[in-house]
Amino acid sequence: MPWLYLGHPSLALPPCQRGQTGLTPQPWGGFPSPGLQSSGQGPLSRFIRHTCLSWTYDSRAAALGGTMTFRGDGNKRDEHLLKKRNVPQEESLEDSDIDSDFKGQNVTLEAILQNAVSDNGLIQLSAVQAARKLLSSDRNPPIDDLIKSGILPILVKCCLALTNIASGTSQQTQAVDAVPLFLRLLQSPHQNVCEQAVWALGNIIGDGPQCRDYVISLGVVKPLLSFINPSIPITFLRNVTWVIVNLCRNKDPPPPMETVQEILPALCVLIYHTDINILVDTVWALSYLTDGGNEQIQMVIDSGLSLPRPLLSHQEVKVQTAALRAVGNIVTGTDEQTQVVLNCDVLSHFPNLLTHPKEKINKEAVWFLSNITAGNQQQVQAVIDAGLLPMIIHQLAKGDFGTQKEAAWAISNLTISGRKDQVEYLVQQNVVPPFCSLLSVKDSQVVQVVLDGLKNVLIMAGDEASTIAEIIEECGGLEKIENLQQHENEDIYKLAFEIIDQYFSGDDIDEDPSLIPEATQGGTFNFDPATNLQAKEFKF
Template sequence: MDASSSKATSTRINSYKHHGKDLSELRRQRTQSNITLRKKQREEQIQVKRNLPADENMTDESDNDDKSNQTNDLNDLAIRARSEDPTVRFEAIHTVRKLLSMGHHPPIDEVIQMNFLSLFVRYLTFDQYPDLQFESAWALTNIASGDSQQTQAVADANALPYLLRLLQSPHDNVCEQAVWAIGNLIGDGPTLRDNAVDLGIIQPLLKFIQKDIPVTFLRNVTWVIVNLCRHKESPLSFHAVQEILPAIKYLLKYTDTAILIDSTWALAYLLDCGNAMIQIVLDSGVLPDIIKLLAHIEVRIVTPALRAIGNIVTGTDEQTQLVLNHGVLAYFPQLLRHPREKIKKEAVWFLSNITAGNKEQVQAVINAQLIPDVIHHLRNSELVIQKEAVWCISNLTLSGTKEQIQYIVSQHVVAPLCNLLQKQDAQMLQICLDALHNILKQTPDDDLETVIMEIEECGGLDKIEALQIHPNKDIYQQSYDIIDKFFPNDSDDDDMLSANLNTEFSFGNSNENSSDNNAQPFQF
């Protein structure tokens, strides 16, 4: 386990022990350590940058020209692109743009080195030649679709203010191409995004949404809004978010799949930017629209909708309760049984943040009859889903009442937890041991023997005993505490093992402190 993972796990385990952590902080820490990992592993759902190839819907009547034109010498094209003859100039820019639209290895660096960027930007101002503006904006779009250095070259050529100016063009194709180019620029990072916001990108975008524009154009506008909402490390300003939220809410009314996907991801990104941002989004009244999308037939829409509400419940108990008040749990029987593994994983992750809340929120999960599905995943699913299910159950054993803990015991949670003690994942072992320890500590004396027998009969005791020699000190400490407290007479070697542990690891000689909530947190 690397240092960052160990630190995150230590924080979570310490939270279980109530070491100065309230439940809302527990939920937040859980989210930070888990979402980061998930984001690294999943493929990017929405493209940050988009190249416009020559065969796109924006018609190009000359695209059937002899392919040899695409290999024209750039030096000659650079000379002709500066011609005073409008026809010669246009044909040169058009040819360079076609080269930049090649599907494989377009000559972006060569075009930059030949100083075409200043020409493209200059020709954006030639209002009397809208075809030249269109070709120049298209060329800049494809250059900005490259790597960060190539995108920065477009920004350094001062293209952004002139592209923004084109949003006022009377020609729709010029406006749309400018939107596309701007989307590629702001998708590169928060610096260019904030520059575009400062130059006034938001209001022209909103006007396009209000106009009767083709759906392909509206898709591009929506995609630019997604790029505005990215960059969690430096989120969009609260004021800017408040400007665009009504537009996003409006776009969620569309039936077009691409528009719905991008609009929902925009909200998911915003809702991943902390409690204050979560509250701003909730205040916009968009929550019911997000929740309805959980039942959409298109998995590419369900995924960001589930991520969005999942991010909300990483917030405060009050924000979480608002989601529950909108009846979200009614969607979860279907989500927990979804054919896509990633949907099931996110659904269990969502529930793990609910069970990290207060006892009323825990009861809501129980009342929705979702615990049996969680235990099913604990027993039968892939490791990544099992791990989320362990978090869900372990959170419940911390946040729930004794009665709620006894309910999950009655649903046969003990044996699946014990079975997971043979996994190699150290973090999962710690969570499982913590859940079992909490169950044992919270079980009434009259029922304790039944739980102990269940652990023994399913082979859990053997697994716990084996973990007493685990190289991770928190795992062997936890397993030792469980054995010492609840199974003191199950092994003739207990006294010897206890002595060895006390000598080798200096755990101290007071076993009674092992379950004390005021004990010092384990250190990874």
């Protein structure tokens, strides 16, 4: 089944813009939530865990041509615009000045146009303000005459100048106190004017949650979404989608719930677009919304949104990454929300993701799975049944440190959530040696996660704990645990002491028959505990 359906079956599937038909939603239902089991000092909960990744997406605007610039790309701005910005503030004209200059004069369009093309910035400003006054008149504003006069490109350039200022620092953005005017320009009958206004508003919204909420409070969402229609040029739609991303980002605080409700239907349409830039931005918008807590995750699920499953195996890495983060955020929620994703057979994509040549994809994939193994026992079993546990252990042993860290979480979570037979299977996959190798890293959190996992395995093993202890000792883990009794972190040295005291006492070793030297025919002793250990078949 090609599409990952996240919505309720009673909700209609959004229309496809590119002629894709035959899409059948996959229904989902409620599932019991037995909650996490805990043995000793276990890893953090799923909701807290998902914040550990620091890799983020940098939003950008698609290039629209001309002298437009991206946020943060101020050094590349047009020199002419820089000169316009440098007009001394004390020489700027206020409306009262314009009134005095033009009062009693029959200002013609020809005069306004002549002033608009002047090399003097003050004269240009007076012309633009005069044009604004004409357009603001209640009695038949000369809109058509102004367009025919040729002043429109100059007015667009003025809007562009403010757009570039709005793409600067926070102080520069706040200096552009023109949000109501930009919102008014969204109603312009001329698309290039609307496009410039959207660009400027996107830069202001992207400055942070305060600016975002201010622009939202003035009513930006409805006119912005109205541009999403079949006739919109692709470059304009890319810009609109980028602004939607900025509306969704930042979770301290998150966007208003009413705004999320307004945006979700648009995302349900944009998710089917074939343009890579629009597709990536749409999925990142979803990832930001699902990063805002369980309530927003549920809103996305209830919206009827369909996330194309093939995006997880898309040939473009940036599409894969965005899709992986979006579904990854959903599984940070409740067990029921996690099950919605698992019901869509997403785990079938993970063999390729775990062997992807890009390490950041490996890391995201293992992070996703670490939140599955933090779920209920049925969800843990789904990971095992998909054949993913040996691949996680491979990343634990061979991946880069960021991926190893996520793999340590995945393993340790399983020792808390899993049944006895599931933990037994984990040990049978030879997880202990690579797990113990992380006990010597400098990251205290990783060390504690590994100690937690080892202690949970030893507890779960019961009467077979001595066998686990032998494996730990044989791979060098015991020496590392002994050294950790001197660790500066109190939780770590206490855990290390408890493990040594409970499972590595001298009496236990003396009583282990596998460690007793065997007498040879010549009367000498053969001491080879490793050979005796390998001959044992491990089973709890």
